[in-house]
Amino acid sequence: MNILITGATSGIGEQVARDYAAAGHQVWVCGRNQEKLAQLAALGDVHPLQFDVTDTKQCQQHLGDLQGLDLVILSAGVCEYIDDAQHFEVELVERVFQANFFGMVNCAQSLLPNLSKGSKLVFIDSMSRLLPFTRAQAYGASKAATFYFAKSLGVDLKPKGIEVVTVSPGFVKTPMTDANDFAMPMRVTVAQASAALRSQLAKGRRTIYFPRVFGWILRFMHKLPTAMQLWLAQRMKD
Template identity: 40%
Template structure:
């Protein structure tokens, strides 16, 4: 019997590439996302391995109904909660709806998915959750996105503590800039931009190795960690200067 993974946000970007990578390694992939068309295209690449599931992760009732429809015998070796979005905001006129949308998919959907799919994991299986390096440093216009990812990282770390006695492994994934349709919308320089295929391989290998935290590109991770150690006033001035450049 092949190993099985469930991946959310599988219709594009990191989720799509990772779903494809796992399928090529012989895994059965439950690929979840809203876009039925994009999921169909993904499944067509490897129809024997990929099971497309069109669901809105912010629709709790629909998620619950699908979870209940799964046979009791179905369990996942890995659940990868990857779905997310980025909306930039203006500090002088904060878009409250943008905050609601961002937290709905980036954080609340992660919590809901954890609740629904945790029963489908056994001791030795892995729950992997994708956050971001964005919360390491105060980037301009990132109040909604960065805050949502900070919440995801803290949730994941705390969850690992409370699941320690279950044998379920919890992996926190914090990517930097990855070349995806999401980052291709950015109009600023993205240091150490990583090809999405490399990111998918890092995720596969890291989870397989039992890592509890993955950060890539490593050079960006090192840089942001160093910046985070600067005195608070200096860090704030540097962030403001970066905004103006």
């Protein structure tokens, strides 16, 4: 397969890129970290693309002419929490949305005209979109927006034979979560995350959650009445 992965210079995206490359696929890896991109390019059939996903022009310049992709995985993202809900900075919310939401929208816009029947476009959101977690106003909202955008896009791309897939990870040990100062139940390794992602994609799943048990728990909580969700979220905060 011809596979393009954003956020391939770290964490989940990097592991998935390494695993697909090791399995003999041709992989385009995207990120800003030149050194990491060069390391990945040394793996073999791996093509580095250095650009910032928040820059619409750069996305168009690097992605606009790519043809024949079978699988696109949009993984690039950032996480910032709001520490003081009464005095938050709108710039923080904008930064998170620029990378997590508009970054994926920019890449999708540049790639879609050249995607054809049978190709898959994968958006990595997060299980954080399922509950109103403390301090996650910007991050959770950006992931909820991504999920909605992707699912709605999937409705309109279905007649063209382009499949849109969403992936909602729980906690995965990466530089992103290494910065967290709270307990992360059922956190998995990037190797486990990559294996779950690749196997569920191969099975044709369109809405992917891993780790599985954490996904069941959060989806159950998501179905509870809002008052109960808020009570649970408050308990997690206290």
